[in-house]
Amino acid sequence: MFTRDQLNALQEIINIAMGQGADRLARLIETFVVLSVPKLYAVKSSEDIHQAHQKMSEQPVITTRQSFIGPFRGEVLVIFGVNGANELAELMGYVDKGEEQIKEELILDLTNLLVGACVSGICEQLKLESSTFSSPGLFFEGGSLDAFMQGKALKDSKALLVEIQFRIESHAFACELLICISDASIKAVSDAVDRLIDSV
Amino acid sequence: MIPAPNFFEGIIQQLNTGIVIVDQVGDIQFWNQFMKLNSGHDHEDVLGRSIYDIFPEIPQSWFQKKIDTVYTLQHMAFTDWKKRPYVFRFPTTRPITGEVEFMYQNCTFSPLINEQRKVAGVLIVFTDITEVAEQTLAMERLTNNLEKEKQEQQKLITKLEEAQNQLLQSEKMAAIGQLAAGVAHEINNPTGFVYSNMGSLGLMVEDLMAVIDVYEDQLCRNSTPEAQQTINQAKEKYDFDYLKEDLVNLVKESKDGIERIKRIVEDLKGFSHVGESDWQMASIHKGLESTLNVVWNEIKYKAEVEKHFGDLPEIECIPSQINQVFMNLVVNAAHSIEKKGKIVISTGQKDQQIFISVADSGCGISQEHMNRIFEPFFTTKPVGKGTGLGLSVSYNIIKKHHGHIEVDSRPGEGTTFTLWLPILQPVQVED
Ligand SMILES: Nc1ncnc2c1ncn2[C@@H]1O[C@H](COP(=O)(O)OP(=O)(O)OP(=O)(O)O)[C@@H](O)[C@H]1O
Ligand SMILES: [Mg+2]
Helix, strand or coil, rough: CHHHHHHHHHHHHHHHHHHHHHHHHHHHHCCCCEEEEEEEEEECCCCHHHHHHHHHHHHCCCEEEEEECCCCCCCEEEECCCCCCCHHCCCCCCCCCHHHHHHHEEEEHHHHHHHHHHHHHHHHCCCCCCEEEEHHHHHHCCHHHHHHHHHCCCCCCEEEEEEEEEEEEECCCEEEEEEECHHHHHHHHHHHHHHEEEEC | CCCCCCCHHHHHHHHHCEEEEEECCCCCECCCCHHHHHHCCCCCHCCCHHHHHHHHCCHHHHHHHHHHHHHHHCCEEECCCCCCCCCCCCCCCCCCCCCCEECCCEEEEEEEEEHHHHHHEEEEEECCCCHHHHHHHHHHHHHHHHHHHHHHHHHHHHHHHHHHHHHHHHHHHHHHHHHHHHHHHHHHHHHHHHHHHHHHHHHHHHHHHHHHHHHHHHHHHHHHHHHHHHHHHHHHHHHHHHHHHHHHHHHHHHHHHHHHHHHHHHHHHHCCCCCCCCCCCCCHHHHHHHHHHHHHHHCCCEEEEEEEEECCEEEECCHHHHHHHHHHHHHHHHHHHHEEEEEEEEEEEECCEEEEEEEEECCCCCHHHHHCCCCCCCCCCCCCCCCHHHHHHHHHHHCCCEEEEEEEEEECEEEEEEEEEEECCCCCCCC
């Protein structure tokens, strides 16, 4: 669906977007954050998610999701460890931590931040009209992503998957983002990439 | 229709949705009619004032992080009623029929971007979703209740299964009892005539011997030496002296044997008490004796049985069931003894209760088994030897008799089971 040139350009664009995203996040929560170099995959089935993702697939996780709507359209899955984001309660403005209620709201807040930082950055770089977002929600909790995805066909069978790790070393916290771009916006993305390549 | 200049503001004021605009530090820039009606504050009153002053219940650091998110990331932020029922504590929109006190809300925070593509404010929009929340909460309650009921049912099913197992065991005992009674009845008749024949036979053998004595006496005096010699030879050949003695003994032993058969048959009948599943006044000692006779085979090589019977009145009970309990206890006691030991059975009375204790010098019961021995199917015996129902059935029989069972055990030294039973049952006997 993408040519080699397009993919290379896209990788470059997303790298820049993530750099900016990390920078903004750091300012927001006033802590040094690390975003890994994003990896791009063309996904054909849930099988690919499994492969994209072998490190974490064994462990039980909490996974949230949030969708973004616009010319750039899709869903982001954020994969947390079983502890969620409890370590970050204070950074996120929570006063009394530890309660179950807070744990859940906290990971939804964090999901929203990460998704916002990443997706807005990509839109900006691609010079696409910015997306709007649905409210984040819990996708599933407890099992491994692998077990959960087993046999579930992803709706958009040809999608672009961007895998990013997000890490706050001072708080021993890490999570993983899977940005799934829907089939429908692949054309918008490849057109935008072409425009950028041409303009260079 | 041509929109008037304040046409859009009119729309915003009329929206059945809360709309607030705040700046970077949370000072209020705008709010609509919905906010006014619910908070009681006019637009003019709140303009420029901090939202944290107007709504002191808002957790400030958390809320500020939302505003910062919008400013820093130019990104939206959300709240979800399930995690946080409300941001603004407004009274419920169903003051009469509703079940909750306040308005459930979902909030969205979005950036207002100015011409310089900078964030100029945060637009907070929230909807009243009390209706959905109430339904969802009701559903959750329902699900919880269903789950609880399901667990209760599971408990009942387990109880039912236990009851059924006990019923099966009782039925088995009843069937065995009936079989035993049938066999006993069949054996009773032939035993009867063998017994009386043996009586006659004993007398006849005595008569026969008397006649032979007369023969011998006459022979000594009147016969030829050849005749005497022939007779002596024959006597020697058949060991006549021994024969004479043994014949009497044999008949006597046979009589004893038949007597024992008679007694066992009697006891079997008494033990099974066919048809006697009624409450009646019965003697505990009789029951104990007949039970011991029935299980004698199982214990005779293992243990000597000592009886310390006190004075007991007859008690109101279902004798066949009480005998079943005795049997379970005595057999358990015998099983607990590995080689050779002692079983002491004592009885006595205390106030309106009687007790029967069965003490053995067996292996004892370990602490961790102690609170499980009355469970159905709990057994430490090999497959085929124990079903683990004995004590659970006994427990239920004693409970039905309004009594109780005490256990005292020292591992390695022995165990004492004591039954306590009231002499008379409380007034309504059948439940
Ligand atoms: N007098 C005793 N001394 C030691 N252990 C005993 C004694 N009575 C009962 N127990 C323990 O309690 C367990 C349960 O006894 P219970 O009579 O219910 O079942 P059982 O004797 O194993 O099988 P059955 O159904 O044939 O009676 C026995 O397996 C044994 O471990
Ligand atoms: Mg037993």
